Amino acid sequence: MTRMTRTGPVPQVPPEPLGRRERKKAATRKALADTALRLFLEKGFDQVKVAEIAEAADTALTTLFAHFPGGKEALVLEDGGEREAALTAAVRERPEGLGILDALRDFLAGRGTFDPDPTPEFRLKTDLVVATPALRAYARAMWTGCEEVLAQVIAEEAGRDPADLSLRILARYVLEIPDLAGLEADPRQALDTAFAHLRRGWPEL
Template identity: 60%
Template sequence: MTTPTGRRERKKALTRQALADAALELFLEHGYDGVTVAQIADAADVSLATLFKHVPDGKEALIFDDGTERREAVVAAVRDRPAGTSVLAALREFMAGRGPFATDLTPELLRKRDLIVGTPALAGYQRKLWIAGEGALAAAIAGEGDAQDPAVRALARYVLEVPELAGTDPDPRASLDAIFDLLERGWTG
């Protein structure tokens, strides 16, 4: 995330961070459903109007960025992949280091991941953020080709659904690998 340069932008970013920190702390302590937006605003020492000004999408949006970082990262995984690495291999590696598939998370990030994966509203919002990157990922996959090609769009959509499909499985990494194996070799019936 880039650092805002103007005073107003810095203050907005600080308020947004205070809201995100308060929300995460309260969600971890009381569970997502046990926390109201009024409690979050109070914990961050802002009014409800200020909270909704910064986060109009509701409390599930409080612990996520706007999706720009993930969209840019998944596109970069394809665009900046090493020579000789297939699109699917690059996407598999990228996904393996994210969310439910990551194995090297700090205890704090592990708690946050478990909260997101275990809370339907948060998991749903996260899915919404992933799916919002479909067009950008399709364009990266297509390269110089047609990003509107149904096969390219389908591949982009399916890859972005992987966290939803496999993230709550008993062995998410094995499920991720099974999905990418299927994508790489195709359905054989």
């Protein structure tokens, strides 16, 4: 199978099967994350200690921090590396004819409060983040921490200087949208409004 992008067809290569060690690590991470979410929903994020999560998951505290060095917040929200990779792919692998801003809008439209058809677990997690100041702050930091990478890939795709201040400003604006628009009564409408303003400032993208 292939997928068409602006640079031509991209072969869809099946992922390599995980080895035994990788499967065990993935299972441990999932068990910890699932246990943490259950406890956070039952007791409230601020009322749950990291040690309590490790004990409930029958895992050593050192193991928990080995998998989630960011602590409690990281148990709910994926790391910045995942976001950077996803943002980069959204721009570089966008379909032929799709602008950079449209690609970023489509990417955000499937995440967090913008997702129109979330699974029940995803909805619970999203509601928890929105209702918890510490998680909201962590999520915002994860997004804005991708500013340099996003500005770089936009510059590459647009044939512009990576040091161009206007592209760094654009990257910052895009990455603030989940925190700003995500709290509106109609997040998807707010998302479209935000990108409508960005297209006026950067019509060439």
